[in-house]
Amino acid sequence: MKSGFLVIHGHFYQPPRENPYIDFVEKEPSASPFHDWNHRITHECYAPNFWARLYGPGGGLKAVVNNYSFMSFDIGPTLFRWLRKNAPSVYQAIIQGDIESRKRFSGHGSAISHPYSHIILPLAHEEDKDLNVKWGIEEFKFHFKRNPEGMWLPECAVDTETLEVLAKQGISFVILSPFQAKRAKRFGEYWQEAEGGRIDPFRPYKVKLPSGREMSVFFFHHPLSMGVSFGDLLKDGEWLLSQIKLAMPQGGSPILSIVTDGETFGHHKTFGEMALAYMFSKLKDQKDIKLTVFGEFLEKHPPTDEVQIQEKSSWSCSHGLERWKDDCGCSCNLNPQWNQKWRKPLREALDWLRETLRVSLKSEATQVFFDFQKAKEDYIQVILDPEKKDQFLKEHLRAGPPQKALVLLEIERESLLMFTSCAWFFDDPSGIETILVLKHASRAIDLGRRFLGFDLEREFLERLREVKSNIPEKGDGEKLYLKEVLPHKVDLKRGAFHLIFRSFMGKDESNFGALRVKDKKEEEFRWGKATLELGQMEIEDERTSEKGKFSFSLLSFGDHNLVCGIGEINGKEKIKEVFHKGDLSGSALLIKETSEEVFTLSALLSEFQEEAVEFLSEETFQEIGEVLEGYYERLLPLMGFMKKTDSEPPYALLKLAECIFWIRTKKALEKLSPSLLREVLREAKELHLKFDLSxxxxxxxxxxxxxxxxxxxxxxxxxxxxxxxxxxxxxxxxxxxxxxxxxxxxxxxxxxxxxxxxxxxxxxxxxxx
Incomplete structure (x- = not known):
């Protein structure tokens, strides 16, 4: 009896969460206790999948499995870039998984490629579609050191034109939902209708394209894929394997493909990565099921059937592609009373911005580049390795300042990212995903205004007024842009303030996201608890080579009162003189009068405000903490007595007790004392005290x-x-x-x-x- 073949494919992806002005992921409180959702999902999914645990009969850990070496997977380039910077061990384990898989699957790797950004390709302009695929392939080659065989289509969104673009660039296969097939036939036979998911998913198919090229297609097993994604198939590996066996046809060489978001394995389904690893371990003993990847299967079992796809279809919208451009009825159903009429004007506003930018960029680029199209294609090498910037400019720059060339290409990059599909997927435009694409649009507009002389913001905001939130207080797209986007705008001076202040805190960092400190000189003076810092700083945005050289003066009163002047400061000697007389208010006034721009703590991004308050209040907090801890021995028996007599403690006394226990918890962690923490938590539980441990x-x-x-x-x-x-x-x-x-x-x-x-x-x- 011939074996059946099994592929488990995980689509790993996160939207680009970085603030595009500084290329830095800001804190996302909803991801607590992690800094942001990238960190949280890495901890719950991306990392556990390279050390998926297997336990022995006695309950002890006996092995760890790198699932990336067994499963087929794609990983969005924006996520992989973040992992490379922030979770290098995970990044390396994923690459190692692909290397190991080539030994297992006849030289075919488990990784397949992904377009540079997660846009709905059939809705994109032909130039953007082509560039997105090109950059995705180059990104894949950079990481995995080989050419990709297949490519994941974001949301499985497909049309013939998209398949032509992929085939032209050497991609040999894609993965689709069975509901995206229209008709199928054996070579030389008659067409059979396949709509409604009636396609046989246990074999590969070939799409014959108008150009004469061909594209292979694998259709995943819908019931099992849904069972893994939304059902209980990952409750344990034995159960998953039993259901796969039941679904696998007998005879021939069928391929059964289970396809899901990669985050299912550990993030959406806790311990899902362990169920997967257990199943992989059991497959070694199975003679009737062989694990494979799409590339290996395609080499050994080329298609004998042809298929026609449903044009402009996807795996997550039953109306085709309407979810990303209209109020089609598809939603996450957070509130049945809401509508998604905002999707259409959002798409129209961004389409208008993109086309307006396209015309302007082409006009500017003819004077700057020898060949703008070739420069755009090659710019991905600079994105991947900024050290290649000079060589890139040497090859492509015709005339004009290098900075202008880089700005044109950064606008191109932002124009791709501002169409990230998540912006339309959810139920309201006030969600973080929609705000992220508006941030990318904002930076594209800002670069165009500052370097190229065209300002599109006013008209863009007018168009955003039609983007109506379902939440009355959120208003429309213009209000969201002004309230949720612009406060996160960081220019060189604001970036310099962050770097200066972090240095003042003793965290002398040489970079803040994409901003790099090129030179810094300073002198420090003290008067009691007050501090005055005077100096010069030169910083550069590594992406555009935009530079700023600023004088600065920072005055801290020794508490939360702080002022920092940046720019041409004409009165440094006078500021020093007044400061040394102990006139702090006079010093602050002089800084404000002589600086180009003045910053206070409110100009810090929110997470740095929290860090600043903690730093500036540390001494005061310690003094208060010592006083409060003095009451601990008196408070504990009193609270215990109230508990025994069922007396309700006064509100002020309860809050005082919670504060004291919070302080003791802080001390336990600072001392790395499990015994003290155990005692504190035990006493707090006995007294029914609750305080925030996040x-x-x-x-x-x-x-x-x-x-x-x-x-x-x-x-x-x-x-x-x-x-x-x-x-x-x-x-x-x-x-x-x-x-x-x-x-x-x-x-x-x-x-x-x-x-x-x-x-x-x-x-x-x-x-x-």
Whole structure:
């Protein structure tokens, strides 16, 4: 009996969450205790899939599996870029998974490509469609060091023109929903209707294109894919495998494809990556099912059937592509009373902006580049490696300043990102996904205004007025733009203020997102608790080479009162003289009068405001904390007595107790003392006290992660510190899966385990040594 073949495909993707003005992901409170959703989903999904855990009969961890070496997958370039910068161990594990998969699947890798940005390709202008695919292929080659065989279509959105673009650039196959097939036939036979999902999904098909080229298509198994995505098929690997066996046809060489968002494995479905790893481990013993990837199957079983696709169709809108341009009825159904009439004017506003920019850019580019189209195609190499910027300019720049050339190309890049499909997918334009595309539009407009002399913002805002939110207080698109977008605009001076202030806090960073400090000189003066810093700073936006050289003066009163002047400062000596007399108000007034632009703490982005308040209030907080802790011994028996007598404590006393316990928790973490934290949490529970631990959990998670990454690299050997961190994290109810997996991988590398601490940790974390 011939084997059936199985492919599990994960589509891994996140929208570009960076603030485009500075190329920096701002804090997203909804992702707590993580900094942002990229960090959270990495912790829940992208990382666990390279150390998916398998347990032995006794319940101990016996192996870890890199799922990326077994499953077919694509990963959005904007997400992969973020992982490369922020989670290098995950990034490397994904690449290693593809390398290992080539050994397993006859030289065919598990990774397939993805367009540069997650746009609905059939709705894009032909030039944007072509560039998006080209950049996606080049991005793939940069990371995986090979040519891609297939490409994932965002939202599986397809039409013949899109397939032509892919085929022209060497892509051999795509993956679609069975509901996207129109007609099918065996070569040489008659067409059979296949609408409504009636296509046989157990074989590959060929689409014959008008150009004479061809494209292979795999249709995924809809019931099983839905069962994995939204049902219970990932409750355990044994159950998943049993359902695959039931669905697999007998005879021939059928291919069964299960396709889902990659985030299903761990993020949407907790421990889904473990069920997947368990199934992969069991497949080794199966003679009737063979794991494969699409490229390998295509080589060994080329299509014998032809298919016609449903033009302008997708996997997530039953109306074709209407979800990304109109109120078709498809939604997440957050509120049945809402409508999505806002989608059409949003699409129209961005289409207008894109076409207006296209005409302006082409006009400007003829004077700047030898060949603008070739420059656009090659610019992806600079995006991937900024060190190639000079060589790129040498090859493509005809005349004019290099900065102008880079600005033209950055506008092109923003014009692709501002069509990210998530902006239309959800139910209201006030969602974070729509705000993100408006930020990209805003930067494109800003670059055009400042460097090319055309200002499109007023007309763009007029068009956004038709984008009506379902939430009355959110208003329309113009209000969202003014309230949710512009406050995040960071020019060179505002960026310089962030860098100056972080340096003042002792965090002398040389960069802030895409802004790089080229030179910095400063001198510092003190008067009591007050500080005055005077200096010069030169910074550069690495993307456009825009530079700014500023004098600055920063005055801190020693508390939350702070003023920073940036720009041409004419009165530095006078400011010093007044400051040394102890006249802080006079010094602040002089800074305001002599600076081009003045900043206070309110100009910091929100997460840096929080950091600033914590830094500036530290001394005051310590003084208050010492006083409050003095009441602890008196307060504890009093609260205990009230609890025993069922007396309701006065509101002020309750809040005072919560504050004291918060302070003691902070001290326990600073001292890395599990015993103190255990005591504090026990007493708080006994007294029914509730206080916010989210900030502590976030900090503990960050510190533990740093230690674990160091452990895996062989750079961290303070095992007692690690033991205390794991105990503290456990008390704070943080997930310890990563600690378990990383310690397992570390121990497996050791010839002999002599450390008693490591043995205790292995026992605590149920690791089979």
């Amino acid at each position: 900030n502590f959990r976030a900090k503990a998670l960050t510190v533990l992660d740093e230690c674990l990454e160091g452990l895996l690299r062989g750079e961290f050997t303070d095992f007692e510190r690690l033991e205390r961190l794991i105990e503290l994290s456990d008390l704070l109810k943080l997930p310890l899966g990563k600690a378990q997996a990383y310690l397992f991988m570390f121990l497996k590398r050791q010839k002999e385990i002599q450390s008693e601490v490591l043995l205790r940790l292995a026992k605590k974390l149920s690791i089979e040594v």
